[in-house]
Amino acid sequence: DTAVSQTPKYLVTQMGNDKSIKCEQNLGHDTMYWYKQDSKKFLKIMFSYNNKELIINETVPNRFSPKSPDKAHLNLHINSLELGDSAVYFCASSQGPGQYNEQFFGPGTRLTVL
Amino acid sequence: AQSVTQPDIHITVSEGASLELRCNYSYGATPYLFWYVQSPGQGLQLLLKYFSGDTLVQGIKGFEAEFKRSQSSFNLRKPSVHWSDAAEYFCAVGGLGGGSNYKLTFGKGTLLTVNP
Numbered sequence: 001d002t003a004v005s006q007t008p009k010y011l012v013t014q015m016g017n018d019k020s021i022k023c024e025q026n027l028g029h030d031t032m033y034w035y036k037q038d039s040k041k042f043l044k045i046m047f048s049y050n051n052k053e054l055i056i057n058e059t060v061p062n063r064f065s066p067k068s069p070d071k072a073h074l075n076l077h078i079n080s081l082e083l084g085d086s087a088v089y090f091c092a093s094s095q096g097p098g099q100y101n102e103q104f105f106g107p108g109t110r111l112t113v114l
Numbered sequence: 115a116q117s118v119t120q121p122d123i124h125i126t127v128s129e130g131a132s133l134e135l136r137c138n139y140s141y142g143a144t145p146y147l148f149w150y151v152q153s154p155g156q157g158l159q160l161l162l163k164y165f166s167g168d169t170l171v172q173g174i175k176g177f178e179a180e181f182k183r184s185q186s187s188f189n190l191r192k193p194s195v196h197w198s199d200a201a202e203y204f205c206a207v208g209g210l211g212g213g214s215n216y217k218l219t220f221g222k223g224t225l226l227t228v229n230p
Contacts, residue, residue, distance in 0.1 A: 041222065043204065043223075045219075048215065099146045102163070103218065104160075107156060108157055
């Protein structure tokens with residue numbers, strides 16, 4: 001009965017490859033997020049979707065493309081992977097997009113680009 | 115734009131000792147403040163939050179935090195630390211961040227080590 005789940009947990013790949021990370025939440029939330037945590041543990045928002053619509057798109061290379069097929073899923077596709085993409089990627093969800101809604105985080109996906 | 119500073123990168127305390135983790139924020143309006151904890155290999159878990167009202171907020175696992183507007187601070191405290199509290203702690207501020215949608219901005223975290 002995991003609330004926010006991500007697959008895979010670990011991802012090791014070569015530079016130039018394309019990869020996807022999947023996220024699912026079973027909390028019935030409307031809003032989902034992708035965060036990137038770099039090697040210094042700095043956590044920064046990348047994208048947010050509300051009811052399958054993109055509402056936050058931070059300064060992220062367009063090699064990163066989020067997709068939300070339904071409210072319970074938010075996937076992250078990364079093209080032409082670079083060394084600097086190595087990080088832990090966290091998915092999160094909240095009941096709504098506003099400030100009163102607690103964000104629930106998934107366990108993270110550790111991406112290593114060789 | 116909003117920002118959060120956690121001045122201490124790493125703190126070591128003995129089990130049973132008291133703990134205070136510092137957090138300073140910058141935000142032009144009323145801040146929404148949070149403390150999250152991240153255990154090794156895990157996602158983030160919300161410890162407590164402040165939106166308004168009583169400036170001393172209680173959270174889970176015996177943690178509390180005090181909002182001080184005059185100092186732009188939201189320090190996390192625990193009277194007696196347990197070995198299981200060893201983790202990374204993140205302070206976050208919620209706001210519009212220069213855009214039209216609310217987002218969380220995190221500090222760089224404080225790693226807590228607990229000695230037996």
